[in-house]
Amino acid sequence: MRRCTGCAVDIEGDWARCPLCSAPTTGEAAPSPLPAVPLEFSRRRVLRALFLTSIAVILASFTAQLLFSRDLDGIGVLRSVWLGVSAMWLVVLMAVRKRRNVAKGTVYLVVLVVLVCVYWDYLTGWRGWSLTYAAPILCASSIIALLITVRVMRIEVGEHILYSGLTVLLGLAPIGFLAFGWVTDPLPSAICGILSVVALVLLQLGRGQDVQHELAKRLHL
Ligand SMILES: [Zn+2]
Incomplete structure (x- = not known):
């Protein structure tokens, strides 16, 4: 596990710098305990x-x-x-x-x-x-x-x-x-x-998912 001497804490994952004080860390990297989060659609x-x-x-x-x-x-x-x-x-x-x-x-x-x-x-x-x-x-x-x-x-x-x-x-x-x-x-x-026909279909599809989502929430599916 990596260690920050400045903060005197052990850090999980392979941080090259301390996430608290950003000083360089020492020691061996441990596998990160957090799951890899995919990039969010912005x-x-x-x-x-x-x-x-x-x-x-x-x-x-x-x-x-x-x-x-x-x-x-x-x-x-x-x-x-x-x-x-x-x-x-x-x-x-x-x-x-x-x-x-x-x-x-x-x-x-x-x-x-x-x-x-x-x-x-x-x-x-x-x-x-x-x-x-x-x-x-x-x-x-x-x-x-x-x-x-x-x-x-x-x-x-x-x-x-x-x-x-x-x-x-x-x-x-x-x-x-x-x-x-x-x-x-x-x-x-x-x-x-x-395009108008395609848009109409897309509009209904989008709403369909909304309705499904709402139903799933209500019925605890
Ligand atoms: Zn630190």
Whole structure:
């Protein structure tokens, strides 16, 4: 067993320095009596990584817009990507800051930004990028934001139902634009629709585990 001469204590495990006074220990190392604890999933670290990635994506999209500004056909995607990423963070921030009316706030945000994009599209000679790219990307970002919110925060059952409804609504809107033939490329709308279905399944799965956990606790299983 290792020993700290300063504190006059024996120390289990293979501490090179005394955990009390951090002086070098002497003697042979004994096997640690504590079980090895696996690294815990850190929400803060995940959020930070997501945040840094978002900043990088936004900067990259701005750089790309600057570089390819002459080719106007491809610019719709680039324009919409940073709007989507920004919207996602606004929704998450909204959820973390003031817990009430997140669903309503999300709808207002998406509708407002899509309207601004439609106007922008109209002013620059209608190319349809606002409905083809901006609308599905904004809806998809909001769906991802709702998933992050549900993952990070404790959500009540009522809110959970509201979020599920909102996921369906956000998935249906671009599908609606697609059905009306207002989009030039069906892929973004289709991806958003699929994402909405996946998110809905994930939301129900997450809740299912919650319910199971609650039942197990109550019934002492
Ligand atoms: Zn010591």
